[in-house]
Amino acid sequence: MKKEFKHKKRKHAKSKEKKRAKKQVEREPVVIKVTPFGLFAFHKNKLVKKSIWKENEAAENFFKRDELIKEFRSKVGIRAKYETHSIFGSELEDFAKKQGIKFNFQKFMIEFTKLKIKAGLSKDRIIIQAVNTFEELNKMINMMYEKLREWYGLYWPESVEKTKTIDEFLEIVGKRRDGQSMGFEFEEEDLEIIGVTSEELKSMISLKEKISKYIEKVMSKTAPNMTKVAGAIVGAKLISIAGGMEKLAEMPSSTIQILGAEKALFRHIRKGTKPPKYGVLLSHELMKKVNLKKRGKLARILSAKISIAARVDFYSKGRDIIWKGLLDDINEKIKRI
Amino acid sequence: MKITKSKYEGIFLVENGKKKIATINLVPGYTPFSEQTVKQDGKEYRIWNPHRSKWAAAIMKNIKKFSLKKGDNVLYLGAASGQSASYISDIVGKEGKVFCIDIAPRVMRDLIFVAEKKENMVPILADATNPKEYEFIGKVDFIFQDVAMPNQVEILKRNAHFLKDGGQILLAVKSRSIDVTAKPSDIFAKVEHQLAKDFDIIDKKRLEPYEMDHIVFLLSKKVK
Numbered sequence A: 001m002k003k004e005f006k007h008k009k010r011k012h013a014k015s016k017e018k019k020r021a022k023k024q025v026e027r028e029p030v031v032i033k034v035t036p037f038g039l040f041a042f043h044k045n046k047l048v049k050k051s052i053w054k055e056n057e058a059a060e061n062f063f064k065r066d067e068l069i070k071e072f073r074s075k076v077g078i079r080a081k082y083e084t085h086s087i088f089g090s091e092l093e094d095f096a097k098k099q100g101i102k103f104n105f106q107k108f109m110i111e112f113t114k115l116k117i118k119a120g121l122s123k124d125r126i127i128i129q130a131v132n133t134f135e136e137l138n139k140m141i142n143m144m145y146e147k148l149r150e151w152y153g154l155y156w157p158e159s160v161e162k163t164k165t166i167d168e169f170l171e172i173v174g175k176r177r178d179g180q181s182m183g184f185e186f187e188e189e190d191l192e193i194i195g196v197t198s199e200e201l202k203s204m205i206s207l208k209e210k211i212s213k214y215i216e217k218v219m220s221k222t223a224p225n226m227t228k229v230a231g232a233i234v235g236a237k238l239i240s241i242a243g244g245m246e247k248l249a250e251m252p253s254s255t256i257q258i259l260g261a262e263k264a265l266f267r268h269i270r271k272g273t274k275p276p277k278y279g280v281l282l283s284h285e286l287m288k289k290v291n292l293k294k295r296g297k298l299a300r301i302l303s304a305k306i307s308i309a310a311r312v313d314f315y316s317k318g319r320d321i322i323w324k325g326l327l328d329d330i331n332e333k334i335k336r337i
Numbered sequence B: 001m002k003i004t005k006s007k008y009e010g011i012f013l014v015e016n017g018k019k020k021i022a023t024i025n026l027v028p029g030y031t032p033f034s035e036q037t038v039k040q041d042g043k044e045y046r047i048w049n050p051h052r053s054k055w056a057a058a059i060m061k062n063i064k065k066f067s068l069k070k071g072d073n074v075l076y077l078g079a080a081s082g083q084s085a086s087y088i089s090d091i092v093g094k095e096g097k098v099f100c101i102d103i104a105p106r107v108m109r110d111l112i113f114v115a116e117k118k119e120n121m122v123p124i125l126a127d128a129t130n131p132k133e134y135e136f137i138g139k140v141d142f143i144f145q146d147v148a149m150p151n152q153v154e155i156l157k158r159n160a161h162f163l164k165d166g167g168q169i170l171l172a173v174k175s176r177s178i179d180v181t182a183k184p185s186d187i188f189a190k191v192e193h194q195l196a197k198d199f200d201i202i203d204k205k206r207l208e209p210y211e212m213d214h215i216v217f218l219l220s221k222k223v224k
Helices: A002-023 A058-063 A065-078 A089-096 A106-119 A124-153 A157-162 A166-172 A188-222 A225-228 A232-242 A247-248 A253-257 A262-271 A285-289 A292-315 A323-336 B054-060 B083-092 B105-117 B131-137 B152-162 B184-196
Strands: A030-035 A038-041 A046-052 A082-088 B002-005 B012-016 B018-024 B037-040 B044-049 B073-078 B097-101 B121-126 B140-145 B163-174 B198-206 B214-221
Touching: A030 A065, A030 A089, A038 A065, A046 A065, A058 A065, A058 A106, A058 B002, A058 B140, A065 B184, A089 B131, A089 B152, A106 B083, A106 B105, A124 A157, A124 A166, A124 A188, A124 A232, A124 B121, A188 A225, A225 A232, A225 A323, A232 A247, A232 A292, A247 A292, A253 A292, A262 B097, A285 A292, B012 B044, B018 B083, B018 B198, B044 B083, B054 B083, B054 B163, B054 B214, B073 B083, B083 B097, B083 B105, B083 B121, B083 B140, B097 B105, B097 B131, B105 B121, B121 B131, B140 B152, B140 B198, B152 B163, B152 B184, B163 B184, B184 B198, B184 B214
Parallel strands: A030 A082, B073 B097, B073 B140, B097 B121, B140 B163
Antiparallel strands: A030 A038, A038 A046, B002 B012, B012 B018, B018 B044, B037 B044, B163 B214, B198 B214
């Protein structure tokens, strides 16, 4: 009984020794060569393991190479220091030849750059396009309204004169006149085309509302604090001029204050005219409530809070909500200007 | 129509009343920028518009002969949509390569479509102020730089180590991207002074009437 036990013990010790030998840390480091076509582990100048990527997956794998290198390291199974070397250029060409791999660097770079472009895109890109279209549409509506006013005014100036807003005008435009008028006699076809044009104008207005609602929806998801503090459209315009959420988040509030007034700013720098007080912020809803002389000060207050909102929105990815405090601050400060 | 060789390799003079320059299309039939083409002797020439490309403008202004040739590897900083780079690609041909660096994803999107057709154009989305991002391209024979940044000279210095001995550089400088308030001639003099420390200035040409307030320098690295 005792003998057997001893024997067992010895056996156990032996296997332990073996394990220790295996686990011994190697002095020579393992070198992982990272290439656009796969990973290669070298130990003592010998290739010990390789993982070659398929051509159509190469760019994607290279893009997430850090992850794959970790995985690959665990598979090599040698206890040693690991070094990673990326190889490229003429060294890469030689290496590919040695490993017998056909590799098209240009095609790889195209696919890799595509992934980089994709990874750089985010929701704010859509907001920028939407608000730019919104702005352009707004201009188009105003221009078309002006033209149509003149056009229909040839026929019934007395009625056009009475309308003050675009909505009022759209109510009467294209209607047949009654009573005396100093207008020109229109034929049926002259009047008809005005009717068709005004219908187009109406549909442009309804499109503008749709886009506006859309911007509000997307903005309150991606930039909830900015949406409350700046307003959806004003916030979106700021993002657009800054060139993205990240850039806006990195801007000082003094820059945000005059975003949209670049022309006036450069005129100031070049010719020494007065510097602008506000740009896009002029269309902020609070601006209308403040006396003209105080608008510069309000722009300063708003931009200070908007810059905070933009940072919170960008870095918390729209998760943290702090707009209540910011609005309170704004209202408090308005009382003092 | 008369097509003759110019003093620059791979660039041809097309005379049809007006003088124009052109390159031989590497991918016949493919004109991504709706550029004019001229066919003669089985070859398709792409007209290079000096109003759209600073290098074409510099050539029209008769800048000194530069060393760019077939088979060269070229580093192109600020390639944008690849319009000018596509002509460089024609010149270096299939044996050469044009590494097109730009930081803006939007223009790189357009460049990718061009590179998919022109197989010697390598798109690289990277920042030219940080050459480490594309160190892998190795040495090049020629550098084109057209970046609208205030620190253009500094960027060139950081990228100069890519250039082989004897290689040349074409550098386009837009005075307004350095300082909008100063006089262009003052800025160009300042830039020239900065360049003179590290580069030999072979030639320089203002680009009027093709581009306002622009200058192109032809440079080589100083031998130390």
